[in-house]
Amino acid sequence: MWKEILDDIDAAIFDLDGTIVDSMWIWRQIDIDYFGRFGLDIPGEYQHEIEGLSYYETAVYTHEHYLPQVSVEQMMNDWNDMAYDHYVNDVTPKEKIRVFLEYLKNRGCKLGVATSNSKVLCNAVLEKNGLRDYFDIVLTGDECGAGKPAPDVYLNCAAALGVNAHRCLVFEDLCNGIIAGKRAGMTVVTIDDEYSAYQWEDKCEKADLNIRSYREITDEVC
Numbered sequence: 001m002w003k004e005i006l007d008d009i010d011a012a013i014f015d016l017d018g019t020i021v022d023s024m025w026i027w028r029q030i031d032i033d034y035f036g037r038f039g040l041d042i043p044g045e046y047q048h049e050i051e052g053l054s055y056y057e058t059a060v061y062t063h064e065h066y067l068p069q070v071s072v073e074q075m076m077n078d079w080n081d082m083a084y085d086h087y088v089n090d091v092t093p094k095e096k097i098r099v100f101l102e103y104l105k106n107r108g109c110k111l112g113v114a115t116s117n118s119k120v121l122c123n124a125v126l127e128k129n130g131l132r133d134y135f136d137i138v139l140t141g142d143e144c145g146a147g148k149p150a151p152d153v154y155l156n157c158a159a160a161l162g163v164n165a166h167r168c169l170v171f172e173d174l175c176n177g178i179i180a181g182k183r184a185g186m187t188v189v190t191i192d193d194e195y196s197a198y199q200w201e202d203k204c205e206k207a208d209l210n211i212r213s214y215r216e217i218t219d220e221v222c
Contacts, residue, residue, distance in 0.1 A: 002217045005187075005209075010167040012104055013157050013186070016115035018173035021125055023091040024195030030082050038067060052148035052176025054141030055079075055118045080120045087125040094191070096214040101134040103222055110161045114153040114170075116141035116177075137161055149176040151184035158184070175199055178206045 006012075018024045028047060035042045043049075043066060050058045059075040067075070104111060111134055115122055119140040126132040137160045139153055146152045158165045170181035173193040181188040190207035191214070192200065204210045211217065 002220045005169070006104070006107070006109070006217075006221065008167075009109065009169045009187075010163040011110040011112060011158065011161050012169045012171065013112040013114050013154060013161075013181075014171045015173060015177050016113055016117050016122055016125070018193035018195055019094065019171050019177075019191055020097055020113070020131065021091050021093055021129070022193070023087065023125065024173075024193060026083060026086045026091070030079065033082065034078065035066070038069070040066070051174060052116060052180070054116050054147035054153075056141060057147045058116075058141075076118065080118055083121055084124060087121045088128050091125050091129075093129050093131065094214060096218045098131065099218045099222060100214045101131065103218065105134055110163060111135045112157040112161050113138040113140075114157040115139070116147050116153075148174075149179035149183065151180050154181050154184035154186060158186075172207070173203075175202055175206055178203060182206070182208075 014020050031042050031046060050061055053061060055076060056072070059072040062075060063070060063072050101111065113122065113126070113135050117140055122138060122140050123132065126135070126138070137157060139157050139160065141147055141153070154168070154170060155165060158168050165185045168186040170186045170188045171191060172178045172181055172188055173191050174196055178188050178190055187209070188207045189209040189211060190203040191210070192212045196203065
């Protein structure tokens, strides 16, 4: 099945956190620590409220709703500083992602990253894990339009790769990302991640295809 699917695309576009790398676990603690700086508990629905928002949009939302005393620019800088060490030293790639990227690259498939995260953290984790050179384009949440579930980042990525959106295969771990890929007119594969395990059935319903691990694909095609 997977060989036929992959033979029928011109590009594969990947979300970053929870899709290329196991990193979603970092952010809840960062949110707890950051609100704690101001003597506040993390709002109960906060992480659900910001799901899929771009890095910039998340900072704007947090500034407007919870921390008006902190500028948007300062907030983004603070989060980069707090997360950078984790992204360089603690975050690891998803199982078999390197093998899968190598397979796609060797068959001439164009590859992109379309993430809500910041350029600083995205480049740091890709470089550290030797994955950056696989990708022809990396678009991040501090440089492109509306965040997910808006389709902007996926449409912009397809345009930058020079491919038709309908010939793109998207890999995503969260519902808002799946919706964004579908709104862009792309075929979407959702991947399992511990952070979003509670969403699995909803993710599978929204996506075109689903996998627990890239091993399901590489065991078939490699």
